[in-house]
Amino acid sequence: MQGARIISVGSAVPDLRINNRDISQIVETSDEWIVTRTGIKERRVLTGANKSVVDLAYHAAMKALHNIRMDPLEIDLIILATSSPNDLFGSASKVQAKIGAKKAVAFDLTAACSGFVLAIVTAAQFVQNGSYKNILIIGADVLSKWIDWSDRKTCILFGDGAGAAIIQACSEEDNAILGFQLNTDGKQSDELSITYKENPYSLNTFQLFQGQFQYISMNGKEVYKFAVSKVPASITKCLNALDLSTKDVNWLLLHQANKRILKAVADRLSIDTCKIISNLSKYGNTSAASIPLALDEALQNNKITKEDIIVISGFGAGLTWGTVVIKWKC
Structure with a gap:
């Protein structure tokens, strides 16, 4: 077994700030009410045509690479922890292409707010058993795209952002x-979810079901x-x-x-x-x-x-x- 340690970190957030007073123009609330109950004063929201989680993940990843002057070609694996990909098949491959890490394997990991912890643990296993040397892990979400802005319970809470870390192999003695x-x-999955609602329809003699995801x-x-x-x-x-x-x-x-x-x-x-x-x-x-x-x-x-x-x-x-x-x- 060899060791694993975090050698660089980077982050990125959208430019648009939405503060609590802005929110109070949308739903019945106030800055005092939100701060007292949550501690949140403002949040960042991704805007712009064709902007997605990939853009934020890219900027966070490039900052982490730039901090240690690492060439993207040195990355062996990319793990993108997200619950808001811009493609249901996953967005990690798009990040891989955008940063130019063409030698890296890339996959999405979906575990919502626990995603980055699971990404650290998953990356550490690959490094410690000798499979890979340099792994880029990214936690990124744009949950503003899945918020019902008329729902006071959720619209006050969520914002968009991304953070990245590079985990590298090291000696067992230096394991971090x-x-x-x-x-x-x-059993408690319904307490916090983005559910999928199905709608039946007939196609000749077949009854099929298609639908769409709802809000948080x-x-x-x-x-x-x-x-x-x-x-x-x-x-x-x-x-x-x-x-x-x-x-x-x-x-x-x-x-x-x-x-x-x-x-x-x-x-x-x-x-x-x-x-x-x-x-x-x-x-x-x-x-x-x-x-x-x-x-x-x-x-x-x-x-x-x-x-x-x-x-x-x-x-x-x-x-x-x-x-x-x-x-x-x-």
Whole structure:
């Protein structure tokens, strides 16, 4: 077995900002109401003809490559974590072509807000077993395209964005992906979903069914209860397996869903809130992009230093949740 470590990070967001006052012109709400309940002040939304998740993923990937002056031809594998591809067959191949990584295998990974955590874990397996040397993972979503802007429960929450990281093989002694813990509960999948509605129609003697995907639907109370109970348990289990305690944690990086969830998880783990990495107020819930977006910003602000222990946890639709513990080596 060889080691794996993150050697570069990059991110990208659309130019258009929609603040809470803008939202209050669409639905009955206010800046105070949204900030108090979610911590979100504004979000970014992708606009423009033929603009898609591929564009944001491309810019985030190129920033990660540029930071270490890596040629795209050195990338062996691309994993695009997204729930909003611009093609139902997947968008990773389009990213591969756009960045010029023609030697890389590319595929989509769909796990909603847990997607980037699963991408880290998946990439680490390929690296640690010797299959690939350089893997580009991207978390990117444009959920604004799947929002009912008349639904106050969801339109205040979501934004668009992308974040990328390059995971590279290293010696076993320098391994930085220390451990992980993953879970799924499909029985609760209806609590947060984009459902497919079928419509029957007749074709000669056959009855066929075709339809289309609906808007985002969410039971906020149930998702909150799920997150504040399952995420601390996942983190504790992962730390225990590594013989670490919460006192060893330098940074807590959670999926950026709601400030109350972030605080509740930290409180249950007795982790000081000053250790929470968050940029939720500026971007809202960007699904698979939220963790790498926040990680990139923290690095740019020099918050994270070499040898820091970072607990990363994602949670969301599926319902899925998971934790990965990394040691920062750069």
